[in-house]
Amino acid sequence: MTDTVRTQVAIIGAGPAGLLLSHLLAKAGIESVVIDSRTRDEIEHTIRAGILEQGTVEILSESGASDRVRTVGNRHEGVELRFAGEGHRIDFEALVGRAVWLFPQHEALKDLIAVRLAEGQDLRFNVTAQRVEGAETDRPRVIATDAEGRPLEIEADFVVGADGSRSVARAAVSGSSTGGYFREYPFAWFGILCEAPPSSDELIYSNSPNGFALISQRSATIQRMYLQCDPDLDPNAMSDRQIWDDLQSRVDGHTLIEGPIFQRDVLRFRSFVAHELLRGRVALIGDAAHTVPPTGAKGMNLAVADVVLLNNALQALLLDDDSRLLEAFPETALKRIWKAQHFSWWMTSMLHVGPDATDFDRLRQVGELRSVVESEAGRRYLAEAYTGWPLEGR
Ligand code: PHB
Numbered sequence: 001m002t003d004t005v006r007t008q009v010a011i012i013g014a015g016p017a018g019l020l021l022s023h024l025l026a027k028a029g030i031e032s033v034v035i036d037s038r039t040r041d042e043i044e045h046t047i048r049a050g051i052l053e054q055g056t057v058e059i060l061s062e063s064g065a066s067d068r069v070r071t072v073g074n075r076h077e078g079v080e081l082r083f084a085g086e087g088h089r090i091d092f093e094a095l096v097g098r099a100v101w102l103f104p105q106h107e108a109l110k111d112l113i114a115v116r117l118a119e120g121q122d123l124r125f126n127v128t129a130q131r132v133e134g135a136e137t138d139r140p141r142v143i144a145t146d147a148e149g150r151p152l153e154i155e156a157d158f159v160v161g162a163d164g165s166r167s168v169a170r171a172a173v174s175g176s177s178t179g180g181y182f183r184e185y186p187f188a189w190f191g192i193l194c195e196a197p198p199s200s201d202e203l204i205y206s207n208s209p210n211g212f213a214l215i216s217q218r219s220a221t222i223q224r225m226y227l228q229c230d231p232d233l234d235p236n237a238m239s240d241r242q243i244w245d246d247l248q249s250r251v252d253g254h255t256l257i258e259g260p261i262f263q264r265d266v267l268r269f270r271s272f273v274a275h276e277l278l279r280g281r282v283a284l285i286g287d288a289a290h291t292v293p294p295t296g297a298k299g300m301n302l303a304v305a306d307v308v309l310l311n312n313a314l315q316a317l318l319l320d321d322d323s324r325l326l327e328a329f330p331e332t333a334l335k336r337i338w339k340a341q342h343f344s345w346w347m348t349s350m351l352h353v354g355p356d357a358t359d360f361d362r363l364r365q366v367g368e369l370r371s372v373v374e375s376e377a378g379r380r381y382l383a384e385a386y387t388g389w390p391l392e393g394r
Pocket of ligand 1: 048049050051203214216217224294295296297
């Protein structure tokens with residue numbers, strides 16, 4: 001027997017996009033059901049990047065989705081770009097009067113899950129969506145299996161695929177689960193967590209002849225750092241000593257405080273935009289719609305920008321029977337998505353050393369970095385993009 005549930009908006013994926021959308025819809029009186037194939041524990045403990053744009057922080061805190069973002073998160077008024085043995089601060093506050101917050105994604109997810117459950121929201125873990133049907137009808141549905149493996153159908157007025165880069169909903173929107181514009185990169189990031197005090201108050205993005213390194217933080221006692229690596233690197237192949245020597249060499253002129261490394265992972269790099277974001281009454285948001293390499297720190301912020309637009313569009317559709325904002329959603333969302341794609345690609349290509357880089361490529365890259373840091377226009381462009389363009393629809 002198939003269990004059938006009826007709701008206004010069925011949301012696949014309890015990541016930042018799906019949970020925030022359900023929270024904003026509920027505030028407007030629109031009911032939703034959110035499902036995710038993962039357990040609550042997996043969602044709350046998977047390590048993800050941590051930079052939130054000012055606009056993202058404003059939405060999370062003003063909507064009551066996360067009240068720890070401003071108290072536990074750390075406000076950063078700049079970043080350092082490092083190359084040729086010197087650091088250059090990009091002063092966000094002075095250049096654009098804005099800042100970013102370091103608050104890891106899984107911390108935001110803990111808050112969002114707690115708020116949704118406290119408000120009695122229908123949020124189901126361990127429920128796996130198989131496919132979405134009826135996109136072009138006014139009763140689209142999600143075909144899924146519940147935590148016990150029993151068939152479950154969610155019938156809704158609207159279905160949202162917020163189900164990440166391996167989206168199941170994508171096939172119903174763009175006709176193919178993989179179809180999209182994409183680019184692979186010949187490198188990845190080797191990420192570590194270590195027990196040590198911070199080596200810097202702000203993030204350091206460092207270009208060096210040995211490859212890129214990023215020095216980030218987590219707390220007074222735990223730090224997050226990354227080094228560019230081969231996508232096939234076995235994270236256990238390097239000793240702690242080798243990792244520290246490699247990191248130290250890549251931030252040439254700045255000494256890192258070392259400590260025991262207790263977590264290692266390899267992050268693949270990909271740029272992707274789905275061919276379609278909307279079909280009938282099914283839309284894609286977040287990583288289901290687009291993936292960016294982590295260098296621009298845009299992933300979660302872009303997901304939140306999609307949510308702001310789709311939230312407005314769904315309120316107009318479901319409360320006022322007005323579909324104009326929904327029809328405009330793909331075009332409006334794609335403008336920001338492609339700007340963020342460009343910024344993420346630009347930061348990546350400016351800072352990393354490709355496996356086939358020639359001396360010309362290396363020297364040109366240093367010329368590019370100098371053009372950015374020695375020009376107020378260059379620094380301002382970086383500051384504007386990094387802290388986030390104004391959010392449409394707010
Ligand atoms: C992180 O702290 O995990 C982080 C920060 C900035 C990035 C990517 C990751 O661009």
